[in-house]
Structure formats: structure tokens, C-alpha cells
Amino acid sequence: MPDVTTAGVTTTDLYEVTMALSYLQERMEQPATFSCFVRELPPDRGFLIAAGVDSVLDFLTRFRVGLEDVEVFAEALRQPVGELAPLLDLSFDGEVRAVPEGRVVLAGEPLLEVTAPLPQAQLIETFVLNQISHQTAVAAKCVRCVLAARGRPVVDFSLRRTHGTEAGFQAARLSAMAGFAGTSNVAAAYAERLPAVGTMAHSYVEAFEDEETAFTAFARTHPGPVTFLVDTYDTESGVAAAARVLHALDRAEGAAIRLDSGDLGALAVRARAMLDRAELPQVQIVASGGLDEFAVHDLVSAGAPIDVYAVGTRVGVSADAPFVDSAYKLVAYDGRPVMKLSSSKVTAPGCKQVFRGRGCRDVIGLADELPPAGTVPLLETLMRDGVRCAPRTTLADARQRLAADVADLPAAARAIRSPVPVEASVSAPLAALTEDVRRRIERAVLAPYGHYA
Amino acid sequence: MPDVTTAGVTTTDLYEVTMALSYLQERMEQPATFSCFVRELPPDRGFLIAAGVDSVLDFLTRFRVGLEDVEVFAEALRQPVGELAPLLDLSFDGEVRAVPEGRVVLAGEPLLEVTAPLPQAQLIETFVLNQISHQTAVAAKCVRCVLAARGRPVVDFSLRRTHGTEAGFQAARLSAMAGFAGTSNVAAAYAERLPAVGTMAHSYVEAFEDEETAFTAFARTHPGPVTFLVDTYDTESGVAAAARVLHALDRAEGAAIRLDSGDLGALAVRARAMLDRAELPQVQIVASGGLDEFAVHDLVSAGAPIDVYAVGTRVGVSADAPFVDSAYKLVAYDGRPVMKLSSSKVTAPGCKQVFRGRGCRDVIGLADELPPAGTVPLLETLMRDGVRCAPRTTLADARQRLAADVADLPAAARAIRSPVPVEASVSAPLAALTEDVRRRIERAVLAPYGHYA
Numbered sequence: 008m009p010d011v012t013t014a015g016v017t018t019t020d021l022y023e024v025t026m027a028l029s030y031l032q033e034r035m036e037q038p039a040t041f042s043c044f045v046r047e048l049p050p051d052r053g054f055l056i057a058a059g060v061d062s063v064l065d066f067l068t069r070f071r072v073g074l075e076d077v078e079v080f081a082e083a084l085r086q087p088v089g090e091l092a093p094l095l096d097l098s099f100d101g102e103v104r105a106v107p108e109g110r111v112v113l114a115g116e117p118l119l120e121v122t123a124p125l126p127q128a129q130l131i132e133t134f135v136l137n138q139i140s141h142q143t144a145v146a147a148k149c150v151r152c153v154l155a156a157r158g159r160p161v162v163d164f165s166l167r168r169t170h171g172t173e174a175g176f177q178a179a180r181l182s183a184m185a186g187f188a189g190t191s192n193v194a195a196a197y198a199e200r201l202p203a204v205g206t207m208a209h210s211y212v213e214a215f216e217d218e219e220t221a222f223t224a225f226a227r228t229h230p231g232p233v234t235f236l237v238d239t240y241d242t243e244s245g246v247a248a249a250a251r252v253l254h255a256l257d258r259a260e261g262a263a264i265r266l267d268s269g270d271l272g273a274l275a276v277r278a279r280a281m282l283d284r285a286e287l288p289q290v291q292i293v294a295s296g297g298l299d300e301f302a303v304h305d306l307v308s309a310g311a312p313i314d315v316y317a318v319g320t321r322v323g324v325s326a327d328a329p330f331v332d333s334a335y336k337l338v339a340y341d342g343r344p345v346m347k348l349s350s351s352k353v354t355a356p357g358c359k360q361v362f363r364g365r366g367c368r369d370v371i372g373l374a375d376e377l378p379p380a381g382t383v384p385l386l387e388t389l390m391r392d393g394v395r396c397a398p399r400t401t402l403a404d405a406r407q408r409l410a411a412d413v414a415d416l417p418a419a420a421r422a423i424r425s426p427v428p429v430e431a432s433v434s435a436p437l438a439a440l441t442e443d444v445r446r447r448i449e450r451a452v453l454a455p456y457g458h459y460a
Numbered sequence: 461m462p463d464v465t466t467a468g469v470t471t472t473d474l475y476e477v478t479m480a481l482s483y484l485q486e487r488m489e490q491p492a493t494f495s496c497f498v499r500e501l502p503p504d505r506g507f508l509i510a511a512g513v514d515s516v517l518d519f520l521t522r523f524r525v526g527l528e529d530v531e532v533f534a535e536a537l538r539q540p541v542g543e544l545a546p547l548l549d550l551s552f553d554g555e556v557r558a559v560p561e562g563r564v565v566l567a568g569e570p571l572l573e574v575t576a577p578l579p580q581a582q583l584i585e586t587f588v589l590n591q592i593s594h595q596t597a598v599a600a601k602c603v604r605c606v607l608a609a610r611g612r613p614v615v616d617f618s619l620r621r622t623h624g625t626e627a628g629f630q631a632a633r634l635s636a637m638a639g640f641a642g643t644s645n646v647a648a649a650y651a652e653r654l655p656a657v658g659t660m661a662h663s664y665v666e667a668f669e670d671e672e673t674a675f676t677a678f679a680r681t682h683p684g685p686v687t688f689l690v691d692t693y694d695t696e697s698g699v700a701a702a703a704r705v706l707h708a709l710d711r712a713e714g715a716a717i718r719l720d721s722g723d724l725g726a727l728a729v730r731a732r733a734m735l736d737r738a739e740l741p742q743v744q745i746v747a748s749g750g751l752d753e754f755a756v757h758d759l760v761s762a763g764a765p766i767d768v769y770a771v772g773t774r775v776g777v778s779a780d781a782p783f784v785d786s787a788y789k790l791v792a793y794d795g796r797p798v799m800k801l802s803s804s805k806v807t808a809p810g811c812k813q814v815f816r817g818r819g820c821r822d823v824i825g826l827a828d829e830l831p832p833a834g835t836v837p838l839l840e841t842l843m844r845d846g847v848r849c850a851p852r853t854t855l856a857d858a859r860q861r862l863a864a865d866v867a868d869l870p871a872a873a874r875a876i877r878s879p880v881p882v883e884a885s886v887s888a889p890l891a892a893l894t895e896d897v898r899r900r901i902e903r904a905v906l907a908p909y910g911h912y913a
Contacts, residue, residue, distance in 0.1 A: 014647070015647070017646045017650065018617055018619070018628070018629070018647045019619070019645075019647075020617065020620065020644040020645065020646070020658055020759045021644050021645075021646050021649070021656045021657060021658030022644065022658035022660055023657055023658075023661075023662060024658075025658060025659075025662060025678075025682060026663075026664045028681055029682070032681050033677050033680075033681075035667060036491075039663075040669065041663065051530070079646060079647070079650045081645065082650060082656075083646045083649055083650065083656035084682075085470070086682075086684075125667060129661075129664075132620075134625070136620035137619060137621065138623065138624070140620065141621070141622070141777075142623045145623075147568055153606065163759050164473065166471070166472075166473055166590060166784045167586050167588065167589035167590050168583075168589065168593045168594070169590065169594070169623065169632065170594040170622065170624065170625045170627035170782075170784070171624060172626065173624040173627070174589060174621075174623035174626070174627055177623075177624065183725065183743070187613050191469070191472045191473040191474050191475065192472075192474075193471075193473070194467070194468070194470040194471045194532070194534060196474070196536055197532045197535060197536065203474045203535075203536035204474060205474030205476075205478060206475055206584075207475055207478065208475060209474075209789070209790070210479075210492075210494065210582065210585075210801045211482070211582075213601060213793070213798040213800065214483070214492065214578060214790060214793045214798070215791045215797070216904070225478075225482055227479055227485070228478065228482035228485050229478060230539065231538060231539075232535075239800055239801070241801065245481050264653065265526075307655060312560075320783050321783070324594075324623070324783050325782075326780040326782055326783060328776040329623075329778075330621045333621070334623035336662070337662070337663035337667060338662065345666040347662045347666065347692055347693070348692070348694065354615075357890065398843055434779065447707050448693055451669070451670060
């Protein structure tokens with residue numbers, strides 16, 4: 008996977024810099040562990056997909072605070088550059104344990120844990136969240152489209168409405184990981200070795216005198232199988248023109264028509280009938296236009312004769328859940344487990360592991376627990392001493408892992424409408440530690456100020 | 461504005477390449493005009509904001525198809541490189557007329573019109589839509605936050621959950637254009653000369669033995685005004701600790717506390733009372749945590765004693781409307797106005813202009829019409845012969861334009877809940893042309909195949 012995010016160390020929230028500087032000045036450089044997880048699944052999600060981990064590892068590999076960065080930090084903090092000297096040359100030499108790209112993950116499960124000297128582990132927070140959050144959201148959305156299509160090919164047409172070109176590139180990669188058959192994104196297809204797919208726009212048809220002339224010219228340019236967009240003026244006249252051109256040029260093999268507006272299910276039925284009557288049973292029907300997993304599910308359930316689903320905008324931005332409730336929380340510092348207690352956002356302390364049983368029945372436990380019988384640990388050590396210690400994930404590997412994990416989910420979690428999320432349980436040692444730390448905090452931090460309660 | 465989108469010409473949908481190649485082979489290089497507009501406003505939007513135009517002009521300035529690009533295209537099309545020779549060295553030498561960044565725009569109004577030889581104007585479509593769509597959506601969301609805060613400062617904390625770092629940078633810039641008082645995004649603050657803002661994370665408090673120790677250390681590092689995050693364990697104990705430290709270190713001037721969870725309105729009332737009792741009336745209250753314009757509106761309406769609103773995720777991704785229904789449609793080719801008729805997606809033909817009257821009462825007309833009395837044209841010629849012919853928009857200009865336009869909107873369009881969009885009207889000449897072209901198409905294209913209707 009190429010590194011499309013070229014963000015530097017100044018692509019961060021200001022408070023990371025303030026805190027890192029303070030830690031350095033206070034000589035608080037003992038190892039800290041931060042855990043990145045999603046607190047709750049968005050509505051209509053039964054699972055999430057680990058994604059963005061490789062983008063984080065790329066970033067950490069090149070992470071180093073240069074003099075220019077210090078100047079930028081100093082201006083942001085309105086402090087003299089000299090005050091920020093401790094930040095100069097800071098790089099990342101810690102450890103990253105993470106769930107490899109493509110695996111199913113559940114609410115509350117650590118996707119990634121970073122253990123590094125506190126200033127380093129803090130300074131990378133914003134980038135970690137930025138990448139993990141949106142990639143995880145989009146990957147899960149893509150998987151749901153594949154599930155909705157029940158075996159029919161799904162392709163990615165999202166680039167024109169993703170939040171920028173970086174997001175578009177990542178959407179193409181994530182859609183491939185989820186099992187899409189191709190993408191319209193030429194740069195991403197080239198970089199990731201994916202099938203590039205595409206047809207023609209309405210503007211193409213409009214630029215010619217009529218549809219038949221347009222389709223004929225398109226076929227001349229396009230020596231391979233052609234797909235004609237038939238709904239520029241009127242879908243049935245478009246299908247008729249497509250049928251005549253396919254016959255006239257003897258180009259029916261591998262050909263398709265695309266429907267992009269109106270009642271796609273009804274139009275597909277009429278188009279199919281017209282094509283069959285025109286003795287073109289081999290010509291496929293591609294549907295596009297505002298599709299997402301809900302629309303695909305409804306069309307497939309209704310038996311629409313659609314052969315390929317092209318999804319775009321709503322999937323590329325994960326329109327119904329464009330973010331996940333992710334967190335990057337300090338869980339241990341200098342050997343001491345820590346946690347946050349504030350209302351509705353309690354975090355469990357300590358370095359963790361996820362133990363996966365059959366059917367994605369997971370137990371969240373402590374990293375040093377023995378795996379319960381019949382489970383395997385999900386988090387793997389991917390970086391040690393700031394250096395990758397595992398081969399870069401290939402898209403093929405991630406895709407295979409993803410398919411296996413999704414197949415292993417209970418059917419209710421895979422449902423398109425009202426999915427039932429699988430819930431991870433908590434191991435006895437983790438539960439006991441959480442209780443211990445809570446009591447320690449209540450004693451040490453809260454009790455002295457009880458009179459304010 | 462720096463150019464954060466470094467995407468090249470291969471960051472495009474495949475069909476743009478297919479079509480451009482076909483046009484070149486067919487010698488269809490006459491001037492074409494494409495119009496980029498938003499068909500309908502998303503729910504809960506009374507207006508949109510022109511944004512992304514400068515990103516497009518940057519892209520067009522550097523647009524040139526090199527040999528490496530042709531190789532990428534050839535692989536995507538599975539054709540020999542030689543077949544794609546007509547694409548080599550293609551650059552953009554057309555004209556761009558657009559609504560300058562920051563202006564209010566309405567549904568159906570062209571944001572941008574490109575006139576160039578057909579292959580060029582087609583090949584840039586994907587990038588134009590990619591930038592205009594998400595920037596317009598995010599800009600409108602940011603403006604609504606400023607309106608909801610009714611004069612109280614709003615700051616941008618969105619970087620951690622935007623769809624990548626490019627989107628995060630743009631969100632920071634757009635929030636400043638909308639009138640935000642600062643951003644947490646250090647790189648964007650530096651590049652755009654915005655106030656960088658930030659406080660501390662819960663992890664900072666947890667890394668110390670207790671809150672008082674943490675706040676004291678933070679104040680040591682931070683010579684300027686400090687903001688203490690008070691809800692790591694229990695908000696009232698946090699406020700008490702903050703008050704003690706501010707008094708002990710004599711750092712109350714310019715200081716603030718931040719509330720990030722729970723019932724922000726109720727907690728702000730209690731925190732305000734505690735601070736006032738502690739003789740710290742000058743200490744401000746910053747609220748954050750899942751805020752958007754709806755939450756800010758409710759807090760402000762309820763009289764919550766919150767001085768600064770920090771909004772993040774939901775605003776940076778425009779969570780309730782993460783995309784707009786944008787289009788880039790061919791409206792004229794070789795002097796001939798064209799249009800699309802397919803169901804619910806009719807586009808009006810011809811090069812257009814928007815004539816703005818007082819109160820954003822707009823008339824969409826043809827580019828060569830005389831402006832109706834009391835109106836000014838919105839679209840300006842920003843690029844001619846592929847060269848920028850207007851100075852680059854400064855953020856200060858855009859911000860000023862935006863504030864004036866938003867102030868000029870009817871109050872109902874500015875409402876946070878159930879806003880009433882302003883609707884543009886259509887000029888008589890544009891309505892007449894639309895009818896003419898529709899009749900021509902029905903005669904020429906559809907009539908011969910009437911038997912399929």
C-alpha cells in the first residue's frame with residue numbers, strides 16, 4: 008500500500024504539543040500505553056473493520072520533529088523557539104500492537120495500542136485518531152454493501168464526493184479490502200493493482216447529436232467490452248439505441264448498459280425485457296445513482312435483474328455514520344494502570360489484548376493474560392523500537408482475513424437492517440483491575456474534595 | 461491559501477479518461493461549457509457557501525498529462541500506451557467563471573462554470589466535484605455553528621475525525637472563513653495565520669498523581685493563559701482543583717476551564733457558581749464534546765454560562781449532511797445548448813449567471829443577459845486561457861464576503877432548526893431556452909423511438 012498521507016508532525020492538535028512539551032520539561036518520559044478503540048458502534052452497524060493501521064505505521068516510521076516543525080510549534084504556542092528545544096529531534100521509538108487491517112473488531116476492543124515514552128505517545132494521538140476513525144467507518148460501510156449484494160459484484164464510484172482526494176484514495180483501497188470488484192479511481196487502481204472500471208457520463212451522450220451516434224463513437228474508442236449509459240433522455244429509448252448499436256457493431260459480448268436514475272428496480276425489469284426481446288440476454292445491467300447498502304439490499308431482495316452495483320457518495324463518506332466514536336486513551340503510565348471516570352466515558356485501565364473465539368465471541372483481557380481455551384489473540388506486535396517488525400499488510404491478505412472474519416460473524420450482526428452487534432465480554436482479571444483502579448482514584452483523587460460533591 | 465491537495469491528473473474517475481480519449485479521436489475539441497451546481501440543499505440547510513474554487517484553480521494551473529500519467533491511463537484502460545497518445549501533454553487552457561469563495565449560494569445556482577475544449581473540460585470533472593462538494597458542505601456547517609453561538613467564540617477541534625489530513629486542513633480553513641476564532645490544527649493555523657488553540661487531554665491529568673499536580677505542572681509549561689480540563693474524574697472536584705491552582709499561582713487572568721462530557725449545560729451552571737464563589741468571575745468556561753450547531757443552539761438558548769464553544773467531529777465531517785447533491789453538467793457544446801432530461805435530474809442548458817438582489821433574492825439567468833435592475837452578477841471570471849486572471853482569494857476577503865452575505869439572508873434561512881431555504885428564480889430567457897432545448901431533444905432524439913415509450 009502506498010503512503011498517500013504525507014502529513015508531517017505539525018498536522019496535529021495544538022494540545023498534543025503543549026502536553027508533550029510539558030512532559031519533557033517535567034521529565035515524565037517513562038513508558039506510557041495509549042489504547043485506541045471505538046466506544047460504541049454507530050446505528051446500523053453490527054461490527055467494525057480494523058483499518059488505518061498501516062497509515063499509522065507509515066507515519067510513525069517517518070515521524071521526527073525537525074527545526075522547521077519546532078518553529079511552527081513555537082508560533083502556535085506564542086513562545087520563543089528556544090523554549091521548545093526539548094521537542095527538537097523527537098522521533099518515535101516505541102512499540103505498536105494492533106489488530107491487523109481487515110479483521111472484524113467490536114465496540115470497546117483496542118484496535119491499536121501504543122507503548123512509548125509519554126511525550127512521543129501523546130504527540131502522535133491526533134494522527135492515529137484521524138486515520139483509524141474514518142478508515143474504520145468507511146471499511147465497515149463497504150463490507151455492508153458487499154453483504155447486501157449477495158454475491159453480485161459491487162464497484163466503487165465514490166471519488167467525486169469523498170472529503171478530498173486522500174479520502175478518495177483510501178475509500179478505493181478499503182472498498183477493495185471489503186471485496187469490491189473494482190474502482191473508478193484511476194490513481195488508486197494503479198497503485199493498488201485493482202481493476203479500474205467506468206463507463207460514460209451523460210455529458211458524453213449530450214455532446215453528440217443523438218444516443219446512437221454517441222454509443223457508436225464510444226465503441227470505436229473502447230476496443231474492450233463496452234457499457235452504455237442509457238438514461239440521458241429516456242431510459243427506454245436509450246436501451247433501444249444501445250441494442251441497435253450492439254447488434255450493428257457485433258459488440259454484445261461482455262457489454263452492459265448502465266441505469267443511473269429513476270426507479271432502478273422497475274427500469275431494470277423493463278430494460279432486461281427489452282434486451283432479452285432484442286436477443287441480447289448476455290448484455291448485463293449496471294445500476295448506480297445514490298446507492299448504498301440499504302438500496303442494494305432492497306433491489307436484491309426484490310429480485311431486480313441488476314448484475315453489477317456501482318456505489319459512490321453514500322459509501323465513500325459512510326453517509327449515515329461518517330464518524331465513529333473513537334478514543335485514544337492513556338491506560339498505563341510508568342507501570343501504573345490509569346483510567347478516566349467522567350460520566351459515560353469510563354475507560355478500562357491497563358495494556359490489553361482481545362481473545363477471539365469462534366463466531367467472533369471475543370474476550371477483552373489484559374495483555375499478559377493467558378488466552379482462554381479456544382481463542383486466539385487479535386493484537387499483534389507490528390512495530391518495536393520504532394521499527395516495523397512485521398511485513399506490511401498486503402491488500403490480498405487483508406481481504407482474505409476480512410472475508411473469513413465476516414463469514415464467521417453471527418448472521419444477526421451481518422444484517423443490513425437492524426443488525427445486532429456482537430458484544431465483547433471482559434475477562435475477570437481486567438474487571439478486577441478496573442475495580443481496583445477506580446477505588447484507588449476515588450480514594451486518592453476524589454475523597455479529599457468530597458465536600459464539593 | 462496553500463495548496464494542500466497535491467493530487468495529480470490520474471486522481472480521476474476512469475470514465476473521464478475514456479471520454480476525453482474518445483473526444484480527441486473523434487476530433488470533438490470545440491468549446492464545451494460545464495456547470496457545477498448543487499441540485500438540492502441537504503435537510504436542515506437554508507443556504508450553502510461557495511468553497512473549493514481556489515483548490516480547483518490550483519489544480520487547473522498545474523494540470524498537464526505527462527508520459528507517466530498516460531502509462532497509468534493505459535493500464536487502467538487495458539490499452540497499449542500508443543493508443544492514448546492524443547492525451548499526452550494535454551493541459552488546461554480554458555476559462556473558469558465562478559462564485560468567489562465565501563459567498564452564499566442557493567440550490568440550482570452554478571458555483572462554477574468551465575469553458576474549454578471538450579476533452580479538457582471533461583477530464584477535470586472528478587477533481588472539481590471532489591473539492592467543491594465537501595468544502596461547500598463543511599463551510600455551510602461551520603457557518604451554522606457561528607450563527608448558533610450568537611456572538612460567542614467558536615473554535616475548531618475537528619482534525620482527529622475528519623476524513624484524512626487533507627480534509628482536516630480544509631475544515632480548519634473553512635471554519636476560519638465561517639468566522640471561527642481559532643483551530644487546534646497546528647499546520648493549518650500556521651499556513652493560514654489563524655490562532656492555534658488547545659488545552660489539555662484527560663490523559664494529561666491521568667499521567668500525574670492528581671488533578672492539582674497536573675494543573676500546576678501545566679501552568680509551569682504554559683506561560684500564557686491556561687485552560688484546565690476539569691472532568692477527568694469528577695467535574696466538581698476538577699473545578700475545585702482548578703480554582704485552588706489558579707489562586708495559588710495567581711494565574712486567573714485569561715484562564716478558563718473546559719468541560720468535555722456529561723450534561724454540559726447543568727455542569728456549566730454548577731462550575732460557574734463554584735468559580736464565582738471562589739472569587740474567580742473572570743475565569744471562562746469552554747465546552748466541548750460532540751457539539752454541533754444544534755447542541756450549541758440549545759445551550760445558548762437555555763442560557764448556559766459557556767463562554768467558548770469548541771466543535772469538532774460533527775462539524776468537520778458535516779455529520780448530518782456529509783455530502784451535497786452536486787453535479788457537473790454539460791450545458792453547451794460547440795455553441796449548442798444541451799441538457800439532460802432523465803427523471804428528476806433535468807438540467808437547464810446554456811452558460812449561466814446568477815443575479816443577486818438584496819436579501820439573496822437571486823435570479824438564475826443566461827450569462828449574456830443584462831442583469832435585472834438592483835442585482836449584481838455572482839460569477840466572476842477567475843481564469844482565462846488557463847491562467848488565473850483574478851488575484852487569489854485571501855481568507856480575510858472570503859470571511860468578510862461570507863459575513864456580509866449571511867447577514868443579508870432572511871432570518872428563516874439562517875434558522876438552526878427547520879431553516880427555510882431561499883429559492884432562486886429563473887429568468888425568462890433561461891426558461892425559454894430550457895423549453896426550446898427540451899422540444900428540440902424530444903423531436904430529434906426521442907420521437908423516432910416513440911414506439912418504446
